[in-house]
Amino acid sequence: MAKREEAEDGVLLYYKYASVPDLSHLFHFYDSNCKSLGLLGRVRIAPDGVNVTVGGKMSSLEKHISIIKSNELFKGTDFKLASCHSPSNERVAKECGFTSLSIRVVKELVTFSPHPFLNSPAISNAGRHLSAVEFHSVLQNAGNSLEDNGSDQNKGLVLLDARNVYETRIGKFQTPNVETLDPNIRQYSDLPAWIDNHSEQLRGNHILMYCTGGIRCEMASAYIRSKGAGYENVFQLFGGIQRYMEQFPNGGFFKGKNFVFDHRISVGSFDTDIVGSCLLCGSPFDDYSSRCRCNNCRMLVLVCDSCQEKACSKYICELCQKHRRGDMPVQIDRFHPQSTHESGAGELRSSMPGHITSFPELTQIDGDTSPRKLRILCLHGFRQNASNFKGRTASLAKKLKNMAELVFVNAPHELPFIYQPRSSEPNNGPDESSAEQNCNVSNASQHCPPPRENCKKRFAWLVMPQFDDSAGTDWKEAEEPFDPLQYQQQTAGFDESYAFLKTIFSEMGPFDGVLGFSQGAAMAALLCAQQEKDDSIQRFRFAILCSGFSLISTKSIWGSLNCPSLHIFGNGQGKKDRQIARQASMDLLSLFDKGSAVVIEHESGHIIPTQSPYINQVKDFLQRFL
CATH class of the missing domain: 3.30.70.100 (Alpha-Beta Plaits)
Structure with missing residues (x-):
């Protein structure tokens, strides 16, 4: 024994x-x-x-x-x-x-805020703990035992599940007289936005929260209580579902299985009722051991043994279906010589038309199978767009065509069109090193800018704190000469960009790595920092940072960023980078782990060089991840 x-x-x-x-x-x-x-x-x-x-x-x-x-x-x-x-x-x-x-x-035990620089709510403000017995009693009495001292007991009672949708599929609390709120989120970092969007549904109620073991409710309950009046009565299940099921082996009010993040996959009670159902046929099913995943967002899905035997190659989760991702995770045109550029670039259609463009994805088309390539999310620079950046990197894409698929997205902040009359600034002629600074800026000899309909929209990941996105996007005359150090003041707008990219991760992911150019490189570094703090978000296997700079203080992270990184920037000699100084790119490099960082310095200015020996160094870096 x-x-x-x-x-x-x-x-x-x-x-x-x-x-x-x-x-x-x-x-x-x-x-x-x-x-x-x-x-x-x-x-x-x-x-x-x-x-x-x-x-x-x-x-x-x-x-x-x-x-x-x-x-x-x-x-x-x-x-x-x-x-x-x-x-x-x-x-x-x-x-x-x-x-x-x-x-x-890590910087924080649980990251609740999507912004790397904002503090999470104070854990000291977390909701009151209820033991498994107390929690059960409250549900049994429909909320009548929550308040002591004769407080108002006529308020409503709501039950809030703080877990992800793949967890709640196979088990949740079900009580006849209590409304259960299931946020249907892919990851924990989506919960604050859900709470914000449903705050009126929560206001004035007694809120009972639960999760697997309790840690997620600590922060989430504190966040709800931080909203002030009307959100004071928040309670959390101490020890989570695990302690409740230990106290009530027959399941009590919890129906189904408790999803766990270890090799057990899930833990059931004596009650053998199946809550989950097969994604394809709808039959009762709750076994994740096959690890079937959504082809779009890579979230776990339930597919019964019978449907798996039918060899269906594509599964689309309920959230992707809700966002109109349909039968095909990605629709790709069959490429023909007359309809492609020299690079072989094709358009990637998505549920966000006009925001996403891509070089061909590695998938099965008309029965042809190709080996998987690295999927790289590409973030353009300030005052650029996905189409423009795609064109500027066409040579890079062509030379990496056997290794990588590049996916380009527009940043969410649309910028106004700005022009300067020729008389106010000498015309040195546009070149690649100044293209980002001058793109979308008219230096025409006349004072009138070109027609608005002839111009493509331009975007940014980060903007000035005083940026007004309601000011319109018509042509505006610049009030002063362009400041070459303006990027140092572009520190606002991260929340919107991060929320947008989380949607991209969910609907277009997974991505193996991220490539950022100039401001896009700064944004990529912010994403890597966020991933260091929060295990719930997709982690990039690598980052490629071109002519980049940092908006992250070394004091705001603990240690170095662990993401393997490739840094490409000008060495300050030859054709100098007139936008981002070498030291700014070196400061960005210093944030990443030296043991896994690779540096390529060149003399070509504000561009991504694709000639030898630089392209061979890029290929060597990517080969590590194939």
Whole structure:
């Protein structure tokens, strides 16, 4: 019996919000302790706490808990330990991060704000904890026991699920007399926007929140309460669904299975009712072990064994269908010599017409199968657009055609057309090094600009703080000469750009990497910084930053950005980059991990060079990810 217990496997989950005085010390403790005990999984350490999901032998996990409890920092921590079988599916275990030990220091334990520079709500303002028994009692009595001291008990009661849609598909709380709100979100970082959009539905009600283990409700409940009057009565299930199911083994008010982020995939109760259904045929089904995914957004989908045997190659999740993504995740024209450029560029249609353009995607067309290539999201510079950037990188795309698919998107901030009369500025002639600065700017000899209908829209990822997007997009005469350092003041507009790109990730992803030019490179670095903070967003495997600059203070990140990076910029000699100085690109380089960063310096100005030896260096970098 003792030998069997010694060999029994288990999974341990716990988190603790507390001020961590020494991040490095705690990192080395976890590294040493987990390795010595043979524990695998994920450990996230931040100045505001720790979040741990690890697996191993039950005896080792119990030793780990004993050591952690001796640390005053973890006083009051709820350790959720469950026995389980050893991983039977190596692919699932690897996907869940349970074939290795990953310990990372991050800026915040849970990132709730989409903006890298904004603070998350104070965890001290989180909703009141209810034990599993209290939570059950409230649901049973339809909210009549929430308030003490004779407070108003006639308010409504709503139940808010703080999890992602692929979790709620297979299990959720269902109570006849209580409205359950399921945000139907792909990732946790989408929850604040949902709360904002449904704030009136929440106002004035008693709000009961729940998630898998409790950590997501801590931040989300604090966010709701931060809205002030009418949002005070927020309560959260202590220990999450896991503790509730331990207290009520028959499931209680929770129907179906609890989705978990480890090799167990899900945990059920004694109640064997199936809540989920097959995406294709609608039959009851709740098994994610096949790891079927939406062809558009790569979110997990439920496809029954029978439908999988039919070898359907494309699955479209309910959210992509809702956003009119239809039967085809991507519609691609069959290319003919007379309808393509020399590069072979074709148009990619999407649910956001006019915002996205692409070089051919690697997929199956008319029965022809090609090996997968790297999908790279391309972010243009200030006062450019997707079409313009696509044209300027046509040579690059042609030389990478066997390795990569480039996807171009317009930034969300549309800029006004600006012109300067010739008399106010000498005409040095446009060239590639000044194209971004001068594109969309008229230097015509006459004072009148060309007709508006003859001009293509121009966009930006980041704008001046005083930018007024309601000012219209007609031609305007520049009030003063262009400031070559204007990019340093373009610090506003990130929220809108980030929200737009999250939609791109969901509807057009996944992407292997990101390529940014000038301001687009600054935006790409901001995305990489955001991904360091939030595990729920898609992580790029690499970043290519061309003539870039940084808007991130080294004080705003912990350590270096871990994303492998390729930095391409002018060396300050020859044909100098007149827009972005070499030092600005070096400052951007300094944010990334030196061990995985590659630098290409050239003498060609504000462009992406494609001649030898530079293109060979680009190919060598990309080859690492094929």
